[in-house]
Amino acid sequence: MDANETVLIVDDEDNLRRVLSVQLSRSGFETLTAPDGIKALKILEKRPDIAVVITDLKMPGMDGVELLKNIKQLNSRLPVIILTAFGTITSAVEAVKSGAFDYMEKPFDKQALSLMVKKAVTHWRSTKLEANPVEDTSSSNVQFGMIGSSKQMMSIFRLISRISASNSTVLITGESGTGKELIADAVHSLSNRSNKPFIKVNCAAIPENLHESEFFGHEKGAFTGAANAKPGRFELANGGTILLDEVAEIPFAMQAKLLRVLQEGTFERVGGIKTYTSDVRVIASTNRNLIEEIKNGGFREDLFYRLNVLPVNLPPLRERREDIPLLINYFIRKFASGNKYVKISPVAMEKLTSYAWPGNIRELENVMERSILLLDGDTLTENDLPSEISGIEGSPWLPGTPVEEFDDFSDSGLKEVVKRETNRLEKELITKALTSTGQNVTRAAELLRISRKGLQLKMKELGLREDFD
Ligand SMILES: Nc1ncnc2c1ncn2[C@@H]1O[C@H](COP(=O)(O)OP(=O)(O)OP(=O)(O)O)[C@@H](O)[C@H]1O
Ligand SMILES: [Mg+2]
Incomplete structure (x- = not known):
């Protein structure tokens, strides 16, 4: 058995x-x-x-x-x-x-x-x-590559399992850095479309006037610059899933055309006459409040209802603080090199769990990555954290001097300041790498992912040479 x-x-x-x-x-x-x-x-x-x-x-x-x-x-x-x-x-x-x-x-x-x-x-x-059979998949605190044990995340994990089985449109909302893209990845990979394309479109990054051809493609000569025919994202996603990331950024005029694909599943390439039918599951995400956007006239109400069939709202990290220690340990494993085990002092943990995290998990991930990179020894203390988190003024934290302090450009312009700061940063990183390898230049170079020769040159340039000869 x-x-x-x-x-x-x-x-x-x-x-x-x-x-x-x-x-x-x-x-x-x-x-x-x-x-x-x-x-x-x-x-x-x-x-x-x-x-x-x-x-x-x-x-x-x-x-x-x-x-x-x-x-x-x-x-x-x-x-x-x-x-x-x-x-x-x-x-x-x-x-x-x-x-x-x-x-x-x-x-x-x-x-x-x-x-x-x-x-x-x-x-x-x-x-x-x-355990309840439905809850069972959530009894682990890692689901679909996402960490969380808070009630909110558990119910989101359950929701994902359920919505993955359906073909309906999903609207993922939440502040920046809360994990909207990870949710979209999970929905696609758990669905029966997982071996079909998953096309991600960042709607905020499409240049003015190109939305239609980006979404639906164009025929040769449809507009200046359209030298060849090109399929659009909806055509490429056929049979699979499309993620409309930052959906609130789609121009108002374009929203009506999007509504049509959602309702009828059909579209034409720009400059074309053939009507294409596409079988695409749509996931949209945004960090904006779409209800507000509708009130301001920036977003179509009918499109909102079409998208909002299966809503998933990700709470900000500060509303699920019990997830913070789990995430911290997860990022330590992710960023500590080799089998190095980084411990975290109780005070540092307290500071990290009580901070507001306006940038949510992305901010936490960045803070952990940088703190671990710059860590001497194997215990992370409050002194290794940025001052907005530790509350300690002038903590040795990148990028170093706050930009506001560069108010006097009389003797140094942009280039000089950047050069000076880069040198300072490089010096700090190289010194750390040398310290942590017991002054072994070859291993320090490996750690910094530059050649040994390159490191020696840098050390000379930065005046570090004599210290290690
Ligand atoms: N629950 C989680 N567990 C582990 N890592 C996470 C979790 N949520 C988010 N992350 C990580 O945080 C970062 C931000 O996540 P993601 O890109 O999904 O956020 P987002 O909500 O799409 O942000 P934005 O609105 O800025 O695009 C990613 O590196 C992601 O891997
Ligand atoms: Mg995103």
């Missing part, structure tokens, strides 16, 4: 991974392996079907207990079995107290281990059955 359930084995020893994998395959399990905690978490993010994790306790970087904590954040009901070497039983007991399913001492008995894994699988299945 346990055939096909997948077990993830995490151990820094190649040999142990191999032995465990062979043994569990013989007992009828599928197995996956990871050499460290960070890689294990990356696998778990992609594979919510994994039924059991077996992890060694002592590993370089993230140890078994840290891994357990992170797994519990991703999916609290996933059973984790801890392997311990002789003499580390106390930590194993601690691990069980903090939520591990059980532990087993090395060297272990094959049969006993298989039995324990079977028990864990049974446990996993029973907790799965207890």
Whole structure:
């Protein structure tokens, strides 16, 4: 009965991974392996079907207990079995107290281990059955590449599963950076159109007057510059899905033509006479309030109702703060290089969770990426955060000097200021790279993704040469 359930084995020893994998395959399990905690978490993010994790306790970087904590954040009901070497039983007991399913001492008995894994699988299945079948897909905090455990995100995850099955138009609204595009990706990839084209159109980026030909294509010679016939996005998306991103930016006159495709599924290329029929699922998204736009005369009411068949509204991050720690850990895994495990101090975590995040998840992602890049050591503290978040004035944070301070251009123009700031930034980054590699120029160059020669030249230019000779 346990055939096909997948077990993830995490151990820094190649040999142990191999032995465990062979043994569990013989007992009828599928197995996956990871050499460290960070890689294990990356696998778990992609594979919510994994039924059991077996992890060694002592590993370089993230140890078994840290891994357990992170797994519990991703999916609290996933059973984790801890392997311990002789003499580390106390930590194993601690691990069980903090939520591990059980532990087993090395060297272990094959049969006993298989039995324990079977028990864990049974446990996993029973907790799965207890959950409401509709809610079940949402019991994991990573869904379709999106992180979230807040009530709002859970209900959005459920909504996505339901709307993916339909062919109706979806309107995704929410502030900038809340994840509208990720939702659109999920809807398409979960639908039965997933192996057909998914065409994304950024309506704000289409030049004046070119909307019609962009959407519906044009025939040769339809207008000046139309040297060849060209299919439009609706034609290319046939059978699949089209995303009309920033839909509020479509000119008013064009909105009527869009309404027609939505209602009748037909259109003509600019300058053409043939009527095309297209079978396209439409997803629209906007960070504007369309009701307001309608009142101001910028958006057609009838088009709004046509688009708003299945509305999805993404709440801003500040209204779902419980997602912030999960997102932070997710971005740490994403941006920390190799198997480096970056910890975060309680104060820094507090500052990050109480900040207003006007740019939502995109802003959080950028802050994490830059903080981790510039981090000395392995613990991120409030001093590593930008001052608007840490509340600490003059914190060493890119881009450095605020633009307002460059008010005196009497002796330095744009070029000089930019050059000076670039030098300062390069100096800072190179010094950090050298420090973190123990002054090893070759490795620092790798870290900075430039050639060794290039780095040496830069160091000379910036006056860093003598320090490292
Ligand atoms: N729940 C989430 N989990 C993980 N990453 C997320 C989540 N939501 C958004 N992101 C990330 O945040 C960034 C912004 O997301 P996205 O581009 O989907 O936002 P948007 O709402 O379309 O923004 P805009 O209105 O500015 O276009 C992306 O890098 C995306 O991967
Ligand atoms: Mg977007």
